[in-house]
Amino acid sequence: MKKIIGIMGPTNAIEDDLINAYQIGKYCAENNYITLTGGLKYGIMNEALKGAKENGGLTVGIMPTDDKSEYSKYVDIPIITTMKAGRNYIETLTSDIIVACGISAGTSSEISLAIKPKKKIILIGLDENTNNFYQNLAPNQVFIAKNYMEAIKILNS
Amino acid sequence: MKKIIGIMGPTNAIEDDLINAYQIGKYCAENNYITLTGGLKYGIMNEALKGAKENGGLTVGIMPTDDKSEYSKYVDIPIITTMKAGRNYIETLTSDIIVACGISAGTSSEISLAIKPKKKIILIGLDENTNNFYQNLAPNQVFIAKNYMEAIKILNS
Amino acid sequence: MKKIIGIMGPTNAIEDDLINAYQIGKYCAENNYITLTGGLKYGIMNEALKGAKENGGLTVGIMPTDDKSEYSKYVDIPIITTMKAGRNYIETLTSDIIVACGISAGTSSEISLAIKPKKKIILIGLDENTNNFYQNLAPNQVFIAKNYMEAIKILNS
Amino acid sequence: MKKIIGIMGPTNAIEDDLINAYQIGKYCAENNYITLTGGLKYGIMNEALKGAKENGGLTVGIMPTDDKSEYSKYVDIPIITTMKAGRNYIETLTSDIIVACGISAGTSSEISLAIKPKKKIILIGLDENTNNFYQNLAPNQVFIAKNYMEAIKILNS
Numbered sequence: 001m002k003k004i005i006g007i008m009g010p011t012n013a014i015e016d017d018l019i020n021a022y023q024i025g026k027y028c029a030e031n032n033y034i035t036l037t038g039g040l041k042y043g044i045m046n047e048a049l050k051g052a053k054e055n056g057g058l059t060v061g062i063m064p065t066d067d068k069s070e071y072s073k074y075v076d077i078p079i080i081t082t083m084k085a086g087r088n089y090i091e092t093l094t095s096d097i098i099v100a101c102g103i104s105a106g107t108s109s110e111i112s113l114a115i116k117p118k119k120k121i122i123l124i125g126l127d128e129n130t131n132n133f134y135q136n137l138a139p140n141q142v143f144i145a146k147n148y149m150e151a152i153k154i155l156n157s
Numbered sequence: 158m159k160k161i162i163g164i165m166g167p168t169n170a171i172e173d174d175l176i177n178a179y180q181i182g183k184y185c186a187e188n189n190y191i192t193l194t195g196g197l198k199y200g201i202m203n204e205a206l207k208g209a210k211e212n213g214g215l216t217v218g219i220m221p222t223d224d225k226s227e228y229s230k231y232v233d234i235p236i237i238t239t240m241k242a243g244r245n246y247i248e249t250l251t252s253d254i255i256v257a258c259g260i261s262a263g264t265s266s267e268i269s270l271a272i273k274p275k276k277k278i279i280l281i282g283l284d285e286n287t288n289n290f291y292q293n294l295a296p297n298q299v300f301i302a303k304n305y306m307e308a309i310k311i312l313n314s
Numbered sequence: 315m316k317k318i319i320g321i322m323g324p325t326n327a328i329e330d331d332l333i334n335a336y337q338i339g340k341y342c343a344e345n346n347y348i349t350l351t352g353g354l355k356y357g358i359m360n361e362a363l364k365g366a367k368e369n370g371g372l373t374v375g376i377m378p379t380d381d382k383s384e385y386s387k388y389v390d391i392p393i394i395t396t397m398k399a400g401r402n403y404i405e406t407l408t409s410d411i412i413v414a415c416g417i418s419a420g421t422s423s424e425i426s427l428a429i430k431p432k433k434k435i436i437l438i439g440l441d442e443n444t445n446n447f448y449q450n451l452a453p454n455q456v457f458i459a460k461n462y463m464e465a466i467k468i469l470n471s
Numbered sequence: 472m473k474k475i476i477g478i479m480g481p482t483n484a485i486e487d488d489l490i491n492a493y494q495i496g497k498y499c500a501e502n503n504y505i506t507l508t509g510g511l512k513y514g515i516m517n518e519a520l521k522g523a524k525e526n527g528g529l530t531v532g533i534m535p536t537d538d539k540s541e542y543s544k545y546v547d548i549p550i551i552t553t554m555k556a557g558r559n560y561i562e563t564l565t566s567d568i569i570v571a572c573g574i575s576a577g578t579s580s581e582i583s584l585a586i587k588p589k590k591k592i593i594l595i596g597l598d599e600n601t602n603n604f605y606q607n608l609a610p611n612q613v614f615i616a617k618n619y620m621e622a623i624k625i626l627n628s
Contacts, residue, residue, distance in 0.1 A: 130604055
C-alpha cells in the first residue's frame with residue numbers, strides 16, 4: 001500500500017504556510033505517496049492538494065460536508081462525511097504521517113487526535129510556545145521543522 | 158473525478174453473490190471506475206475488491222475498525238474509521254452508485270441510508286419480498302437485476 | 315440505570331403512527347423509562363417526545379444537526395452531533411429497545427442497524443411485506459404489533 | 472433545558488486535578504446542571520461523574536465504546552458510540568461549557584474542537600505554556616483558573 005501523508009493547516013493561512021503546504025504536496029506526488037487533506041477549496045487544504053495534483057500525485061479529501069460547492073477541485077477521491085470537524089479523527093487515523101502547516105483550532109484538534117494512534121507528526125514554522133506545547137504532550141512523536149525542506153528531511157528519516 | 162461504485166453485501170455470502178461481486182468489481186476496473194466497499198477480508202467486501210484488483214482497478218475501503226488484521230489485502234486506500242457500522246453512511250455518501258449482492262442487516266442499512274442522498278441502487282439476485290420492500294421505499298432509485306450482467310446494463314443506463 | 319426506549323419513524327407520518335408514537339412515549343414516562351428519538355420537531359420524533367414530556371418523562375434526542383431551530387421543544391437532553399443520518403447508529407446503540415411507528419428510509423436504516431447489536435425491535439402497524447422482510451433478517455429480535463397496546467405488551471414481555 | 476457542563480481531563484490524572492473534577496461535578500449537581508464526560512471508569516471522567524452523583528446530580532456519558540465493562544458506574548445516561556476519540560466532538564458540541572482538569576492528548580482535542588462552536592472553555596491548574604497556547608488560539612473563549620473555586624466563579628460570570 002502507498003503511504004498516505006496528511007497535510008493539515010488553517011483555512012486562513014499566511015503565505016509561508018501555503019508555500020510549505022504546496023511543496024509538501026509536490027514532494028508526496030514525486031515520491032508516489034498519497035496526499036490527504038480535509039478536502040475543501042480553502043487555505044492549506046486546497047494548496048497541499050494543488051501541489052500534489054500539479055505534479056501528478058493522487059489525492060484524497062476527507063470531506064466535512066456533502067455540499068460539493070465547497071470541495072477543492074484538486075481532490076481525486078472525495079470521501080464524503082457530513083461530520084464537520086468530527087471527520088478530523090478519520091483524517092488522522094487514515095494518514096501515516098501528519099504534517100501541520102500553521103496552526104488553528106481545527107489543526108490543533110488534528111494534531112492532538114494523531115497522538116494516541118501513534119502517528120508521526122511534523123510541525124512546520126510554528127512558534128516556540130506551540131512547539132513546546134505539543135512536544136510536551138508527545139515527545140517521541142512530534143518533530144519540529146522550520147520550513148518544508150526540513151520537514152522533507154524528517155519525512156525521510 | 159472518477160465514478161465511485163460501492164459494492165455491498167453479506168460477510169457470509171453464497172456463491173452466486175460472490176460471483177456477482179467479483180464480476181462487478183472487474184467491470185469497474187475495466188471501465189476506470191473506483192471500487193468501494195467496507196474494506197474487510199470477508200465475503201462480498203473482499204470479493205468485490207479482488208475482482209477490481211485482479212483486473213487493474215483502484216480500490217477504496219471504508220474501514221469500520223483500526224485493527225489492520227481484518228483488512229482485505231485488495232484495498233489500495235484504507236480510509237480508517239473506528240465507527241463500526243457507523244461507517245456505512247460514509248460508504249453510501251461516497252459512492253455514486255450502490256450495488257447490493259445479497260442481503261444482511263448491514264447491507265440493508267447501507268441500502269436504506271443511500272436513499273435520502275438520492276443514490277442509484279442496484280439489487281442483484283434478491284428475493285421478491287426484499288425487492289418489493291426497497292422498491293416501495295424508493296421507487297425511482299431502486300433497480301432490480303437477476304445477475305451481474307443485468308446489473309452492468311443498469312449501471313450503463 | 316433506567317431503560318432507554320428508542321422510538322423511530324417517518325418525518326411525514328400518518329395519524330395512526332403519530333398516535334402510536336405518542337402513546338409509547340406516554341407509556342415510557344409512566345414507567346420511568348427514558349424516551350429517545352432523533353430529536354427533531356417533525357413527525358414521529360416530535361410526537362413520541364411530546365407523549366413522554368406531557369406525562370412527566372425524561373427525554374433524550376440524538377441530534378443530526380447543530381441547527382437548534384430544528385430541535386423539538388420536548389427534548390430534555392439534546393446530544394448534538396452534526397452527522398445527519400450517521401447519528402442513526404448512535405440512536406440504536408443507545409436504546410435498549412427500538413420501537414418503529416411507520417416506515418421510511420431513515421427508519422429502515424435504524425431497524426437494520428439495531429439488528430447486529432442484538433436489540434429487541436418492535437414494529438407497529440407496518441404492512442405484511444415489511445414485517446416479513448425484517449423478520450427474515452432477524453427472526454429472534456423482530457416483534458410485530460398491530461397497535462401501541464400490543465407493542466406495550468411486547469415491551470413488558 | 473438544563474445547562475450541560477462538560478468536564479474533561481486525563482485518564483491518568485494527578486490528585487489536584489481529580490479534586491477539581493469532583494468539586495466541579497458536585498457544583499453542577501448542586502446547581503441543577505447536567506454533568507457530561509467521556510463516560511469511562513477512569514481518571515477525570517469517573518471523578519467528575521462521582522462528584523455529581525454523590526450530590527444528587529444527573530450525569531451523561533458520551534461513550535467511546537460499546538464495551539460496558541469500561542463504563543463508569545456514575546453514568547445515568549450512557550450515549551453509546553463506537554467512535555473512540557471521534558466521540559470527543561459530540562462531547563464538545565453537546566456541552567454548553569467545557570471545563571478541563573489537567574491536560575492530555577485527548578483533552579487537547581476536546582478543547583480544540585470546542586473553539587469553533589464558540590463554547591466557553593475553562594482551564595484549571597494548567598501550566599503557563601499550555602494556558603498561553605489556548606488563549607492565543609481563542610482569546611475570547613478560554614478562561615484560566617488556578618483551582619475549582621476560581622473555575623466556579625468563572626462558570627457563574
